[in-house]
Amino acid sequence: MRESIKYFRFLILYCFLFSSARIANTTQDTITLGQSIRDGETVVSADQCYELGFFSPGTSKSRYLGIWYKKVAPKTTVWVANRDTPISDPSGILNINARGILVLLNSTNNIVWSSNASRSAQNPVAVLLGSGNLVVKDGNDNNPGDFLWQSFDHPGDTILPGMKLGKNLVTGLEWFYTSWKSTDDPSESDFTMLIDPRGYPQLFLKMGPVIVYRAGSWNGVQWTGSPQLKPNPLYTYSFVSNEKEVFYTYDARNSSVLSRVALSPSGVAQRLTWMDETHTWVGYYAKVRDECSNYSICGAYASCNINNFPVCTCFKGFAPKAQQQWSIYNWSAGCIRKTPLDCQHGDGFMKREAVKLPDTSHSRTEKYISLAECKKFCLSNCSCTAYATLDIREGGSGCLLWFTDLFDITDIEGGQDLYVRVAASEAEPDGIESERQPSRKKQFATTIVIVTSIISSIGVLVMVWIIYMWRKKLRNEVEGRCGLDNVDRTRQRIARRRQLNEKKLVIIIIVTCVISAMGLLVLGWIIFMWRRKVRNQGKTENGQDRYVNTEETRKEDNELLIYDLNTIVNATDNFADKNKLGEGGFGSVYKFLFRV
Numbered sequence: 001m002r003e004s005i006k007y008f009r010f011l012i013l014y015c016f017l018f019s020s021a022r023i024a025n026t027t028q029d030t031i032t033l034g035q036s037i038r039d040g041e042t043v044v045s046a047d048q049c050y051e052l053g054f055f056s057p058g059t060s061k062s063r064y065l066g067i068w069y070k071k072v073a074p075k076t077t078v079w080v081a082n083r084d085t086p087i088s089d090p091s092g093i094l095n096i097n098a099r100g101i102l103v104l105l106n107s108t109n110n111i112v113w114s115s116n117a118s119r120s121a122q123n124p125v126a127v128l129l130g131s132g133n134l135v136v137k138d139g140n141d142n143n144p145g146d147f148l149w150q151s152f153d154h155p156g157d158t159i160l161p162g163m164k165l166g167k168n169l170v171t172g173l174e175w176f177y178t179s180w181k182s183t184d185d186p187s188e189s190d191f192t193m194l195i196d197p198r199g200y201p202q203l204f205l206k207m208g209p210v211i212v213y214r215a216g217s218w219n220g221v222q223w224t225g226s227p228q229l230k231p232n233p234l235y236t237y238s239f240v241s242n243e244k245e246v247f248y249t250y251d252a253r254n255s256s257v258l259s260r261v262a263l264s265p266s267g268v269a270q271r272l273t274w275m276d277e278t279h280t281w282v283g284y285y286a287k288v289r290d291e292c293s294n295y296s297i298c299g300a301y302a303s304c305n306i307n308n309f310p311v312c313t314c315f316k317g318f319a320p321k322a323q324q325q326w327s328i329y330n331w332s333a334g335c336i337r338k339t340p341l342d343c344q345h346g347d348g349f350m351k352r353e354a355v356k357l358p359d360t361s362h363s364r365t366e367k368y369i370s371l372a373e374c375k376k377f378c379l380s381n382c383s384c385t386a387y388a389t390l391d392i393r394e395g396g397s398g399c400l401l402w403f404t405d406l407f408d409i410t411d412i413e414g415g416q417d418l419y420v421r422v423a424a425s426e427a428e429p430d431g432i433e434s435e436r437q438p439s440r441k442k443q444f445a446t447t448i449v450i451v452t453s454i455i456s457s458i459g460v461l462v463m464v465w466i467i468y469m470w471r472k473k474l475r476n477e478v479e480g481r482c483g484l485d486n487v488d489r490t491r492q493r494i495a496r497r498r499q500l501n502e503k504k505l506v507i508i509i510i511v512t513c514v515i516s517a518m519g520l521l522v523l524g525w526i527i528f529m530w531r532r533k534v535r536n537q538g539k540t541e542n543g544q545d546r547y548v549n550t551e552e553t554r555k556e557d558n559e560l561l562i563y564d565l566n567t568i569v570n571a572t573d574n575f576a577d578k579n580k581l582g583e584g585g586f587g588s589v590y591k592f593l594f595r596v
């Protein structure tokens, strides 16, 4: 009894001692002044999604302060504070001081890691937000612009929804990602993923100072070297580039679906999505390293195609600079012009289709001009070496210009067209001047429609006139035959004749209506076929339209496909009720799957 009272006293004392300084339970998302987090304790975001605490990665014994998904097992860490300064034992303590700085101490009270604060605060608190962002803010000031510090500004190897990849051009702060050394060691490896804002901003993967891979510049929809990135049901994404900042970011469409982009220790960036059913991270797309992904493997004015052997080919009008080295598959010297340029007397362009556009580190852009104006612009400056469409959305707009040799070009499906400056004798018609052609075709189509309309109108007028004359004749006939005698008989005859005539009239009207309707149908069909033809031609002839990504093109084609009745009967299981979706203005609507 005495023993237990003693124990009870001790317990009370213990609780008293620590309750003021320690977090009482693990469901708290805030660390306030005077509070601390010890190894073994955690902070959990209000939505129970993320957890902050101490952990040891893989087989490591070292302790790190990090953030991981609360509900995901095995533990998946998305951010590490002291990644280069591990704590050797479970004695770490995290505090927030009066200046609003997070401080991580080891057992000898040495500062192992600390955050930074741009300014002081009255009542600094650290909060783990539902986004996985650990922020230091002043009291209840929830304006992200006022945060004193946030972990999202100091990324590790994982891009979470809402995080940025890029650079703040005002403060110089860079949002770049560095992979772990290994799964057991979160310290910074040589691999970094970053956006270089020089020239026209580009996404790079570097190993130390060396560019390993260049995803390319932004074309309004994706990086020119990554046509795989496209609107999808999983996440939305955007690229912002202005005088204040340049960054790429994405957001989950459904926040309860966990999805992240991670840079692996081997330098592979991959999007991973958590599958609750199988308890695994499923990789969506990883840039498979092939020979062509090595930065500028072919040197200047050459294109890499992984389906060719050897993979490098000089552009048309260019030849290897060092033939000997080139023939033993050392392409680094690249290619040079066969015929020198002659800017004064006029050069031309060679079109290279479907490529990852060259390095834009020294490029210039003109946002609001067409491709034809872009060509003129490039011709007018003797140091311009190539041009391309800047933004491929809505048929393409703007102008991207190169003034140096062209490096790191790869033939890729869904790539863009590049117009390379060559001597006039090497130039080829590129179709840029014929841009207006589709509109001329449209004019022609409009003319046909108008002419047909006029003819139809005349037809209707003639029809009305015929009917009018008919009726008039009938009336005249009735008046003319009206004698004084035999009135009854005459009246009978006239009535019969009138009946007959009216019958004829009705038949004529019906026949004319049917013929007109058929005429209109034929006219409609002609117009439809015409527009379709014009649109398809526009797609293959008008260079800019070709940028439409394949999925979209396929979708459009599907909309225009005409299925024969047998196919539809088969596909809808003979118009079975189970396939019926409802009734629309055009009749019943059935669903069916069609394999493309």
Ligand SMILES: *[C@@H]1O[C@H](CO)[C@@H](O)[C@H](O)[C@H]1NC(C)=O
Residues within 6 Å of the ligand: 087, 088, 089, 106, 107, 108, 109, 110, 111, 112
């Ligand atoms: C605490 O950190 C300091 C500085 O990093 C280091 O010198 C010291 O050995 C560490 N103490 C322990 C117990 O790890």
Ligand SMILES: *[C@@H]1O[C@H](CO)[C@@H](O)[C@H](O)[C@H]1NC(C)=O
Residues within 6 Å of the ligand: 116, 117, 118
């Ligand atoms: C903290 O921020 C100041 C200026 O905001 C900067 O000069 C300093 O280098 C930063 N310190 C650390 C450790 O990041």
Ligand SMILES: *[C@@H]1O[C@H](CO)[C@@H](O)[C@H](O)[C@H]1NC(C)=O
Residues within 6 Å of the ligand: 254, 255, 256, 257
């Ligand atoms: C979000 O995803 C969850 C889990 O997959 C699902 O239950 C929920 O219906 C989704 N919400 C929306 C709005 O799609």
Ligand SMILES: *[C@@H]1O[C@H](CO)[C@@H](O)[C@H](O)[C@H]1NC(C)=O
Residues within 6 Å of the ligand: 289, 290, 291, 294, 297
């Ligand atoms: C290209 O990259 C691969 C893998 O990244 C590497 O093994 C290979 O040596 C590189 N090739 C050249 C020619 O640099």
Ligand SMILES: *[C@@H]1O[C@H](CO)[C@@H](O)[C@H](O)[C@H]1NC(C)=O
Residues within 6 Å of the ligand: 322, 325, 330, 331, 332, 333
């Ligand atoms: C490739 O050729 C360049 C000169 O064009 C030379 O400097 C380099 O050493 C060569 N590389 C190899 C691996 O032979």
Ligand SMILES: *[C@@H]1O[C@H](CO)[C@@H](O)[C@H](O)[C@H]1NC(C)=O
Residues within 6 Å of the ligand: 364, 380, 381, 382, 383, 384, 403
């Ligand atoms: C040509 O373009 C370069 C690069 O933008 C520029 O420095 C140069 O002044 C231009 N030359 C002319 C004649 O416009």
Ligand SMILES: *[C@@H]1O[C@H](CO)[C@@H](O)[C@H](O)[C@H]1NC(C)=O
Residues within 6 Å of the ligand: 569, 570, 571, 573, 574
């Ligand atoms: C539909 O076509 C497939 C093969 O084209 C055939 O096997 C199937 O029997 C057809 N179904 C009906 C209902 O005609």
